[in-house]
Amino acid sequence: MNFSSRLLEEAVSALSSLPGIGKKSALRLALHLVQDNTGKARKIASTLQELSSGIRKCTVCCNLSDTEVCNICSNPSRSGHRMLCVVESARDVMAIEDTNQFSGKYHVLGGVISPLEGVGPSDLNIGQLQERIVKENIEELIMAISPTIDGETTIYYISRLLRDSGIRISVIARGVSFGGDLEYADELTLGRSIVSRIPYQVQS
């Protein structure tokens, strides 16, 4: 691309370093920002600057936070459950929070064990999890981890690690999606959902 402006070229190059944004999309975004006169570019620049300097990991659950302890861990009404929901990333915490179905605390692993990508147990926040289990007197871990090979490996690893601790480990239910068409469910999911069928309960 022939740029008449070095500033524009640099903005395009920086924006196209984002995932899913190619040169052409980056150019469209940059030109939009140049033509905009509501100060969008400055706004984005300042929020990204603040984000990169201000965001940190919660020292308790390793979720993203603005403060040393995140607002879930510091919320008194969240305590007293004696269970932790173990997730892969901060994104998963948000997804579960959006469901309004869990009112306990989380623990963010920061990934899953993946030999192919060189991620071992020591790269994840598993040490902190073990410490929390003792300190917070946890009785159950809900593993809300994606049912992939790496996810299953991680669940297996953690359950082996805690085998002698007497802790209950559960995984979130797997099966066909609500509203999904059986025809389009993959074979593995459909097959497993038949094997692990659940008794039907008449809603009263």
Place this chain on the structure above:
Amino acid sequence: MNFSSRLLEEAVSALSSLPGIGKKSALRLALHLVQDNTGKARKIASTLQELSSGIRKCTVCCNLSDTEVCNICSNPSRSGHRMLCVVESARDVMAIEDTNQFSGKYHVLGGVISPLEGVGPSDLNIGQLQERIVKENIEELIMAISPTIDGETTIYYISRLLRDSGIRISVIARGVSFGGDLEYADELTLGRSIVSRIPYQVQS
């Protein structure tokens, strides 16, 4: 969405103000920036800051530029053509420059006449164009404007305005695309391309 971090929420809100980026994509981008440790967020922030404070319009052709006169207008080898390529936006200058088929100067209108969107001739850089024609002794205008209703209106308006000036006005060729399938060409384009057929020349 339930954000555990206000900084993250603000970054997502700022990023989702960009065209074509919804809340979910903005969150994906923001989380990518948080997890990245190569300083991408700072890089993007600083380039956007510089872009918004440094970019301006070339005082000659109204193209985007870092300097008072852009590098096309100040390039001595671009002078002496006595023709100007009139385009709608800086994006079009880049597209034509990428073809390497035009070595003269441009004039960027900054839009097209559009009664529906409330854009009139006075909102475009048509006054500067008239001044340039006299000052630079221009003999031909190549109208490289999109063949839409608004584009045609703009071409018509400018040609009427310059009717008595003796200037030659041409439009870029319209017809079926190279490599395109006739079957998929729209009726108007295909119909017009038959009416305005050109003599076939054997390549020697």
